[in-house]
Amino acid sequence: MRVLRQIHAHVLTRLLPISALSFVLSKIAAFCSLSPLGDISYARRVFSRIPYQNIFCWNAMIRGCSQVDNPSKESIFLFKKLNERGCPGLNSFTLAFVLKACSIVSALEEGRQVHSRVFRSGFGSSPFVQTALVNMYAKCEEVWLAQLVFDEITERNLIAWSTMIGGYSRAGLVDETFELFRGMQMAGVEPDQVTMVSVVSACTFAGSLDMGRWVHAYMEKQMIDIDLELGTALVNMYAKCGCIKKAKAIFDNLSVKDAKAWSSMIVGLAIHGLYEEALKHFAMMEADKVIPDHLTFIGILSACGHSGLVSEGRRFWSHMIESGIKPSTEHYVCMIDLLCRAGLVVEACTLVKNMTISPNPVIWRTILVGCKKNGMLAKGELIAEWLLELEPLNAENYTLLSSFYASVSQWEKMSLVRMKMKEKRIKLIPACSSIEIYGFVHEFKMGDWSHPETNEMREVIGDISVRIRETGYKSSITEVLHRVVDEEKENALGEHSERLAVAYGLWKTKAPAVIRVVNNLRICGDCHEVMKIVSKIYEREIIVRDRFRFHKFVNGSCTCKDYW
């Protein structure tokens, strides 16, 4: 920039013809807005003083004013200004750049307007504009519109396929992601690292280790190099799919590791209950001179919270603030959770009071869970009131509140919550567990006997209940109630979806195969106990991924040490 400023000054002292001056200034503006070494505010100043602003510098400004690391609507305003001037010289670059800007700030309405401009402009057949449109709709969470545009593309190149696959993957539409990935292969277009990142992420979302392994093997066969981004996606996939060893192996093999890669590894270790390892990795990261960012701290704080490391948590909190990272809601959630789990609910509430940003529903839910664990009825009720005011239609809140009342034996209040739900026509999220057997995903809902092998499964379930009762186990009734709407289901506990899935796994596979179950909700306390016993009496390793983390049951105990 220093050299550029000198050139700029030099240019201004010369009496250049207007056209030459415009040309030089537009080059300077373009450099300032586009180069990583540039300076966007300098670009703005230069741009505003160009006598003849050609389309080249307009494009550069539109592109430079909204970057992924600096989202802003300025590019869209610039485009509007250009529109007011009748768009002299508008080209496919302009349209692609402004669409990219719309995708960065999720500006659907403006994006649609640009889309109609594309129609009129005659640049609709530019592959750059088409892909930018697909990307814009996908980033605005309108994947179906993105698909419509994608369908219209006659010659789909690698980028177009990748964009669409990425759109589905980000939306968590796993089947669609894979269908498109197959379509791409059928069309004879070779996927690259960027494509594979999206496909790997879809496996992470599905929690499907078999799928992930298949994709990894495919990459090896196709000799697709594992770069930093793809490596991070793989580390994340293996960790979230329950194979922390493999995640670690891939992580260790990365030649360059940035904050994202380290964070991914740290969070992975933490959700597997390997807290010491997580903390060790944090220290290794700092020793490696990689600066932890706000997400790394979320990972390490939650690791401390889940393992009851209160003083370490406080230390990391101060460390974070000293590093100049302003705590976000997520950081507060980790810290509040950490304090609540340690029984320090009052201190957690003080922290909420002193928050500089307004607390969101997650904060209130965390405190409410804390009140539940510590039997604080009055405080919990107060929190619940705020929570329901803030989010009156979220089923999760009602489930939590009703389990809260159940835990303090307030049955009448609990049924009032149920009634309120019925009034507001709020439906519970049905508990659902899945297990993968020989590449097939079997899904079970609570009390669901629709599986074709249901009779055989009943026998296994029966066998489990007999054998665990022999060990002296008794089920806890409060756990039944908060998941069941109709209390008439007395045996509902034995039919929790995770138990059905585990029973199926026990029956279909033999030791030493690990039974891996994915839950959409948090595992209940009673099932947690049962899994421990089953792992011992059946001598099987069981890994359950619930909404938040992993539980690995081996020989009667769980890696979470019952602290979750």
Add this chain to the structure above:
DNA sequence: GGAACGATCC
């Protein structure tokens, strides 16, 4: 001078 990718709390 262009379009696609990785880590986020309860």
